[in-house]
Amino acid sequence: MASKTKNQGFDAMKQLEQISEQFQTIQVLNEEGEVVNEAAMPDLTDEQLQELMSRMVYTRILDQRSISLNRQGRLGFYAPTAGQEASQLASQYALEKEDFILPGYRDVPQMIWHGLPLYQAFLFSRGHFHGNQIPEGVNVISPQIIIGAQIIQAAGVALGMKKRGAKSVAITYTGDGGASQGDFYEGINFAGAFKAPAIFVVQNNRFAISTPVEKQSAAKTIAQKAVAAGIPGIQVDGMDPLAVYSAVKQARERAINGEGPTLIETLTYRYGPHTMAGDDPTRYRTSDLDNEWEKKDPLVRFRKFLEKKGIWNEEKENEVIEKAKEDIKEAIKKADEAPKQKVTDLMENMYEQMPQNLEEQYAIYKEKESK
Ligand SMILES: Cc1ncc(C[n+]2csc(CCOP(=O)(O)OP(=O)(O)O)c2C)c(N)n1
Numbered sequence: 001m002a003s004k005t006k007n008q009g010f011d012a013m014k015q016l017e018q019i020s021e022q023f024q025t026i027q028v029l030n031e032e033g034e035v036v037n038e039a040a041m042p043d044l045t046d047e048q049l050q051e052l053m054s055r056m057v058y059t060r061i062l063d064q065r066s067i068s069l070n071r072q073g074r075l076g077f078y079a080p081t082a083g084q085e086a087s088q089l090a091s092q093y094a095l096e097k098e099d100f101i102l103p104g105y106r107d108v109p110q111m112i113w114h115g116l117p118l119y120q121a122f123l124f125s126r127g128h129f130h131g132n133q134i135p136e137g138v139n140v141i142s143p144q145i146i147i148g149a150q151i152i153q154a155a156g157v158a159l160g161m162k163k164r165g166a167k168s169v170a171i172t173y174t175g176d177g178g179a180s181q182g183d184f185y186e187g188i189n190f191a192g193a194f195k196a197p198a199i200f201v202v203q204n205n206r207f208a209i210s211t212p213v214e215k216q217s218a219a220k221t222i223a224q225k226a227v228a229a230g231i232p233g234i235q236v237d238g239m240d241p242l243a244v245y246s247a248v249k250q251a252r253e254r255a256i257n258g259e260g261p262t263l264i265e266t267l268t269y270r271y272g273p274h275t276m277a278g279d280d281p282t283r284y285r286t287s288d289l290d291n292e293w294e295k296k297d298p299l300v301r302f303r304k305f306l307e308k309k310g311i312w313n314e315e316k317e318n319e320v321i322e323k324a325k326e327d328i329k330e331a332i333k334k335a336d337e338a339p340k341q342k343v344t345d346l347m348e349n350m351y352e353q354m355p356q357n358l359e360e361q362y363a364i365y366k367e368k369e370s371k
Pocket residue numbers: 106145146147174175176177178179205207208209274
């Protein structure tokens with residue numbers, strides 16, 4: 001669309017159009033599990049490909065079980081993840097243990113695969129403080145509920161790594177809604193200016209609760225927002241684990257080579273509701289749109305690819321499913337055994353030095369709890 005306004009030697013609309021057109025979606029596997037882009041194919045062994053598939057299957061089961069546990073009143077806050085496995089798990093799979101994850105509330109799977117014990121993820125869901133006591137050596141922080149706040153924190157963590165001379169990166173995740181927050185622009189701009197080794201992943205699942213991405217921004221892609229920060233921006237097919245892996249792996253290499261941050265937009269979809277707190281997606285999504293995205297299912301596509309290679313079958317998948325169910329059962333049992341949270345735990349965890357006005361209340365509760 002050329003500008004309707006008189007051209008006085010330059011055409012600002014055309015310039016915008018040209019910039020937007022540069023951002024093409026990177027894909028390695030199509031919906032049939034066929035390789036359509038050899039050049040972007042990551043260098044993964046058969047074992048690694050199987051491991052990635054196992055994690056995706058495991059996490060789909062975890063999602064199904066978490067939804068059902070929530071409905072039984074055995075879990076609290078839960079943001080469903082089905083549909084986003086490639087985006088979440090292939091990006092985490094491209095990391096090293098020393099890298100730091102700053103997740104949003106939907107990104108608990110990445111935390112688990114980065115080392116957070118499953119029972120602690122369940123305790124987080126229940127609002128129990130032990131769910132937020134991340135074990136030493138597990139480089140994640142608690143999921144951020146304030147949309148976009150983790151983006152600035154990631155820029156800071158990454159800059160800290162650079163200053164210490166560490167060869168690691170900070171990766172953070174937000175949604176398409178998060179990319180409209182001021183924190184997003186501040187974070188990517190700051191990281192760009194200081195060449196901080198950060199990776200900003202925007203999981204564009206098309207909706208911020210009920211707000212469609214088309215109403216979120218006039219930009220054709222979220223990836224192109226990187227241009228203003230002077231950093232590379234990539235849009236990948238977020239239902240394609242190999243494309244996501246390649247994009248993050250490359251961004252990580254750039255970051256540790258001192259070339260600064262990258263913004264990665266993954267085009268994805270959440271099959272379930274926004275959270276389990278009463279959201280009804282049928283009020284804002286059509287079944288046609290749901291069907292369109294179900295055909296892109298990352299598990300189906302990756303399964304087809306691996307089966308064609310002869311390195312995946314039903315038996316293997318069933319083993320993973322059984323293992324996931326077993327682990328979940330054990331982790332829930334362990335979460336149930338955690339000591340009941342007390343009011344004084346909340347106060348003690350919040351303050352090193354209790355404010356004077358709370359000291360009195362603290363003493364009252366301490367007394368009650370001792371009975
Ligand atoms: C600063 C802030 N504003 C509003 C909210 C309420 N809120 C919770 S989730 C959400 C939508 C976020 O959508 P998106 O960033 O696309 O992520 P998604 O949930 O789709 O993964 C909103 C507005 C919040 N948590 N924080």
